[in-house]
Amino acid sequence: MTAYLLRRLGQTAVVLVGVSVLVFALVHLVPGDPVRLALGTRFSQESYDALRERSGLDQPLLVQYFTWAGRALTGDLGVSFRTGEPVTLLILERLPATLLLAGAAIVVALLIAVPLGTVSALRPRTLLDRAATVVSQAGISIPDFWMGIVFILLFAGTLGWLPTGGYVSPADDPAGFLQRLVMPAVVTGVVSGSVLTRFVRSSVLEARGADHVRTAEAKGLGTRVVLSWHVLRNALLPLVTVTGVQLAYLLSGVVVVEIVFSWPGLGQLALQAVQSRDYPVLQGAVLLFALTFLVVNLVVDLLYTRLDPRIRV
Template identity: 60%
Template structure:
């Protein structure tokens, strides 16, 4: 069997084709979304700087003086080459602005998902193995409370305690790791905990449900009847088979965090994609807003593609479906 005829390779190629098709649809949808926004974006962007000459110059530079079909074809072609236009506010390339914000977003999302997994995996496993007991009930109540708490409120509480009252950590801002590793860590702790606790509460319930499904499966009962130790049953049978659903929610949550946690980033003045989206909406900077939405969509697609491939690697049945 050649590599091209391998089930795993075919699975990956099909998923890649799906991803490209969905990406094309997203680009077209983002383009038309901006077309239906009320008001003239060029006029709004110029504000008090408006003159007939500056208005026409910005419309021409943005390609908005062309027919709609030409604008669409140009936007799709430029988007696939990474050209997302220029900002109305400062005439800076949108792609440059997005990738300047991306490191802060990746830092926060990665730290938050680590915090979430450190919370969700042990608590979810413990709750499932103690189903119906006190520990299970307590964990379920606490996780429901974590889901219900607004992340911005938790962020404000953490700032009030650790920044204002105790003075242990900075209340806002971002420090690049290369400039100051300790400062980078200190600025990261509070927003990462804020996002990670809320995300961890959501994931705990998924982990618990996934483990329960596997624990009650016949093959686990068979393994126990053969005299295998509890540790081996949990590691070799329960852990591996419960991994696929956990991988699903982890990928979805991570993609959402990479898309920017807008409110948390505003609270902590974290210079990521979420804060950029907020600033772009406030300034009616539609090219930047279009680019940010498109980048977030691409992040979701890439993460979902990676998760699908990991599914197929973990469970061969998926690649044959």
């Protein structure tokens, strides 16, 4: 187990270095001068040169990369061109909103996927199975921004039950926070839950046809015991991996949903950085996204080895 963990950590480090090089190169290929955007329409050549020098943009690209990467290892991701604030501070300010939205969305997704996918698999080729397939396919196909707009028109505009969007700290106003969390969490959770439903259904169908399940049924075990101990426990193992991928995706910021509901998360921060050519913020956000995917995948792999003894062997 220790050797496996060390090997995976080494692979994660190599991938992260490659991602950092790719991110740094792609960001600098984006057209536009971030210094001009930061200074506005009126500036002197002296102020322009001073900002370029202070930002390190007057150095060769190789020097810029190693300087940025070395500081990133210590948690220093630079300073925003647009606001002048430390990038690490900007990310930490947006991180709680993203964590809360992603956590709520994954709970909604699992509440949809596990029962719907299981019931669909236990009643294959029935009207219930076809209805579940249509619902999950619709959830995958409908754009999340359109669903968000419909939710706003219905629950905020017509019924007046919920606010149209925004964000308040749960510590300051728990009720207001929950009211603003419901719609973006449900919209995001429906999309992720539709994807997970397909995996749950196929996994349960595969587990029901396994030899050990047929043996358990032949021995006269009750249907509830067979389903809980022999079908669901094995069928839900692949769900761990898919849920981890969905969680990493949500933590990386659902940009469209955050914009529709004015949710100040990391996705919205990255989009603002792209629009303003804010190199440090964009590099820091994308590097955090990559690190999130790598860490979540590593945790899922380690958890999978604990859940499935065959992998350890």
